[in-house]
Amino acid sequence: MEFSPNDNNNLPLTKFESMLKTNHVLFFDSEEFENIIHHYLTQGKISLAKKAIKLGLEQHPDSTNLKLFKIEIYVFEDKLEEADALLNELYELEPRNEEIYIQKANILSKKDHHKKAIHVLKKALELTDDVQDIYSLIGMEYLFLDKFEDAKYYFMKCMEEDMEDYSALYNMIYCFEFLHQYDEAIDYLNTFLNKNPYCEVAWHQLGKQYYALKEHEKALAAFEFAIISDDTFVGAYLEKGKVLEKLKRYEDALEAYSLTLKLDDATSFALLRIGHCYEKLDQDELAIQYYTKTVKEDPLLDKGWIAITKYYNKKGNYKKSLYYINKAINIDSENVIYWKLYAQLNFRLNLLEEAERGYKKALELGNYELETWLVRGDILLKLGEPEAAVYNFLQASEFYPENAEIEYRLAGLYFTLNETEKGEYHLKNGLSFNVEFAFILEELFPKVYKKRQIKNLLKSK
Numbered sequence: 001m002e003f004s005p006n007d008n009n010n011l012p013l014t015k016f017e018s019m020l021k022t023n024h025v026l027f028f029d030s031e032e033f034e035n036i037i038h039h040y041l042t043q044g045k046i047s048l049a050k051k052a053i054k055l056g057l058e059q060h061p062d063s064t065n066l067k068l069f070k071i072e073i074y075v076f077e078d079k080l081e082e083a084d085a086l087l088n089e090l091y092e093l094e095p096r097n098e099e100i101y102i103q104k105a106n107i108l109s110k111k112d113h114h115k116k117a118i119h120v121l122k123k124a125l126e127l128t129d130d131v132q133d134i135y136s137l138i139g140m141e142y143l144f145l146d147k148f149e150d151a152k153y154y155f156m157k158c159m160e161e162d163m164e165d166y167s168a169l170y171n172m173i174y175c176f177e178f179l180h181q182y183d184e185a186i187d188y189l190n191t192f193l194n195k196n197p198y199c200e201v202a203w204h205q206l207g208k209q210y211y212a213l214k215e216h217e218k219a220l221a222a223f224e225f226a227i228i229s230d231d232t233f234v235g236a237y238l239e240k241g242k243v244l245e246k247l248k249r250y251e252d253a254l255e256a257y258s259l260t261l262k263l264d265d266a267t268s269f270a271l272l273r274i275g276h277c278y279e280k281l282d283q284d285e286l287a288i289q290y291y292t293k294t295v296k297e298d299p300l301l302d303k304g305w306i307a308i309t310k311y312y313n314k315k316g317n318y319k320k321s322l323y324y325i326n327k328a329i330n331i332d333s334e335n336v337i338y339w340k341l342y343a344q345l346n347f348r349l350n351l352l353e354e355a356e357r358g359y360k361k362a363l364e365l366g367n368y369e370l371e372t373w374l375v376r377g378d379i380l381l382k383l384g385e386p387e388a389a390v391y392n393f394l395q396a397s398e399f400y401p402e403n404a405e406i407e408y409r410l411a412g413l414y415f416t417l418n419e420t421e422k423g424e425y426h427l428k429n430g431l432s433f434n435v436e437f438a439f440i441l442e443e444l445f446p447k448v449y450k451k452r453q454i455k456n457l458l459k460s461k
Contacts, residue, residue, distance in 0.1 A: 012028060012032040012035065012036060013035075013036055013039060015028075016028065016036050016052065020048075020051065025055070027059060028055075028056070028059065029060075030056065030059075030060040030063045030065065030066060033052055033053075033055070033056035033059070033060065033063075033066060034056075034065050034066065034069070036052045036056075037049050037052045037053055037056065037066075037069045040052060041069075041072070046073065046076065049069070049073065050073055053066060053069050053070050053073065056069075057070065064090060064093070064094055064097065064099075065099075067086060067089075067090055068090070068099050068100070068103060070086065071083045071086050071087055071090075071103050072103065074086070075103070075106055075107060075110060078110070080107050080110055080111060083103070083107055084104075084107055087100060087103055087104055087107070091104075096127055097127070098124040098127040098128040098134075101120050101121065101123050101124035101127065102121070102124055102133075102134065102137065104120050105117040105118075105120040105121045105124070105137065105141070108120060109141060109144070112144075114141045114142075114144045114145050115145070117141050118138055118141045118142065121134055121137055121138045121141065122138070125138075131157075131161060132158055132161040132162055132165065135154045135155070135157040135158045135161065135168075136154070136155070136158050136165075136167070136168055136171075138154045139151045139152075139153075139154035139155045139158065139168070139171060140171075142154065143171070143175075148175040148178050148179050149175070149179070151171070151175050152172055152175035152176065152179075155168045155169075155171045155172035155175065156172055156188075158172075159172065159192075163192070163195070163196055163199075166201050169201060169202065169205065170201075170205075172188075173185055173189075173205050173208075173209075176188070176209075177209075177212070182209050182212050182213050183213075185205075185209045186206060186209045186210070189202050189205055189206040189209065190206070193206065198229045199229065200226045200227075200229035200230040200233050200236065201226075203222050203223070203225040203226035203229060203236070204222070204223065204226040204233065204235055204236050204239065206222040207219045207220075207221075207222030207223040207226065207236070207239055207240075207243075208239065210222055211239070211242070211243060214246075216243050216246050216247055217247075219239075219243045220240065220243045220244070220247070223236050223237075223239050223240040223243065224240065227240070232263055234260045234263050234264050237256045237257070237259050237260045237263070238256075238257070238260055238267075238269065238270060238273075240253075240256045241253045241254075241256035241257040241260075241270075241273055242273070244256060245273070245276070245277065245280075248280075250277040250280045250281050251277075251281065253273070253277050254274060254277045254278070254281075257270045257273050257274045257277070258274065266293070266297055267297070268294050268297045268298035268301045268304060271290050271291075271293045271294040271297055271304075272290070272291070272294045272301070272303055272304055272307060274290045275287045275288070275289075275290030275291040275293075275294060275307060276307065278290060279311065287311065288308070288311060291304060291307045291308045291311060292308070294307070295308065299331050300331065300332060302328070302332065302335055302337060302338065305324060305325065305327070305328035305331075305338070306328075306337060306338075306341065308321075308324045309321050309324050309325045309328070309341050309345075310341075312324065313341075313345065318345050318348050318349050319349070321341075321345055322342070322345045322346065322349065325338055325341045325342050325345060326342070329342060334365060335365075336362050336365040336366065336367045339358050339359075339361040339362040339365065339367075340358070340359075340362050340367060340372070342354075342358040342361075343355045343356075343357075343358025343359045343361075343362060343375075343376075344358075346358060347375070347379070352379050352382055352383055353383065355379055356376060356379045356380060356383065359372055359375060359376035359379065360376060363376070368399050370396070370399075370400055370403065370405070373392060373393065373395070373396035373399070373400075373406070374396070374405060374406070374409070376392055377389045377392040377393050377396070377409060378409075378444065380392060381409075381413070381444065386413050386416055386417055387417070389409075389413055390410065390413050390414070390417070393406050393409050393410050393413070394410070397410070402429075402433050403433065404429075404430045404433040404434035404436075404437040405437055405440060407426045407427070407429040407430035407433060408426075408427070408430040408437055408438065408440040408441055409440060409444065410422075410423075410426040411423050411424075411425075411426035411427035411429075411430055411441065411448075412440070412441050412444055412445030412448050413445075414426060415427075415445065415448040415451070415454070416445060416447075416448060420453075423448075424457065427441075427454070427457055428457070431457070431458070438458055441454065441458075
């Protein structure tokens with residue numbers, strides 16, 4: 001039983017809280033204590049729940065349910081040994097109490113002993129009439145083990161017990177998606193909807209499966225049925241907007257996204273998509289207005305900053321684009337996409353030192369794309385830092401060991417540094433990997449290219 005503000009049943013709770021203030025101990029029966037503890041746990045008031053458990057066990061030392069609450073607190077606080085010890089005591093007294101098995105499984109799960117937890121939960125199934133919650137717990141344990149077929153089976157069992165168990169429905173669809181069983185998910189959801197035609201959650205999930213298969217018209221129909229079932233379902237409007245964008249129906253997408261702003265607080269996702277739609281409709285002022293609203297709503301959403309940066313970049317306004325990417329970097333200096341954009345913009349503005357800094361930072365953050373290595377090395381060459389360029393390309397060759405573009409650059413650099421033997425080695429490698437990239441020498445190292453030794457080596461191929 002849950003207490004509510006306007007419920008006469010909240011009298012024990014009021015009495016209990018009054019007792020705490022006065023330190024005057026009053027008597028409660030064990031069921032009242034259970035309801036009080038359940039209320040506090042539901043509210044997340046752990047310290048008050050612990051006080052109620054302590055007082056409850058002082059008045060009812062043999063109450064199994066109160067001891068189970070104590071175990072629940074132990075598990076919450078990661079006091080697993082204490083929880084296990086008390087649970088073993090209870091098992092000796094009530095070996096057929098399914099709650100004891102459920103808590104035992106909870107402890108095993110916390111210790112990452114998921115197979116053992118499943119074994120214990122299956123025993124609990126034999127002792128209870130309320131199988132739905134246990135099916136759900138078994139499903140979750142199989143998820144921890146990445147056994148998605150088994151997890152899916154038990155979430156389906158949950159749905160057989162209660163067709164409105166949407167948590168089980170979401171988990172089951174997650175299993176379908178992880179297994180890439182989109183057609184099977186669609187079959188299941190269509191069968192489900194034949195029995196529950198106004199279930200907005202099922203229509204929403206069905207639309208997402210069709211969207212994953214790029215069946216956009218069917219996805220759109222499913223999302224529209226979700227909205228018919230519940231015209232305040234924000235998630236369905238957002239998904240509908242995404243599909244309409246794919247169908248290039250930007251004005252209709254705008255309408256769907258705009259409706260979400262009326263139904264609920266503005267989300268950064270909706271604001272971003274509205275900006276994108278306006279940009280597609282060549283309504284630039286509105287597009288940038290909504291991109292700006294996006295980053296104000298959620299400064300940590302990188303897609304918002306990237307949208308503004310790319311917008312000005314596309315317009316050829318590189319300075320303004322750079323201004324916004326600098327703002328983004330000030331908020332999140334560990335975002336590799338920001339640094340790549342920063343580098344590219346500085347390069348376009350011929351700010352080579354800053355461009356090199358951006359590419360270097362991108363590499364430090366794990367962006368090991370070939371282009372990043374190549375452009376950074378070429379910039380170092382232009383900055384008159386051939387040794388640093390060599391080191392850059394040697395690092396690149398560890399990631400791309402048989403890449404002609406890297407080898408020709410190393411050859412040119414070593415010849416420039418008068419390290420002829422190394423230059424010949426890398427030039428031969430380059431010619432061996434791909435003759436067609438030999439033009440790199442002519443473009444980046446024209447003085448080297450004119451050398452008779454180089455001409456002879458190139459002719460030999």
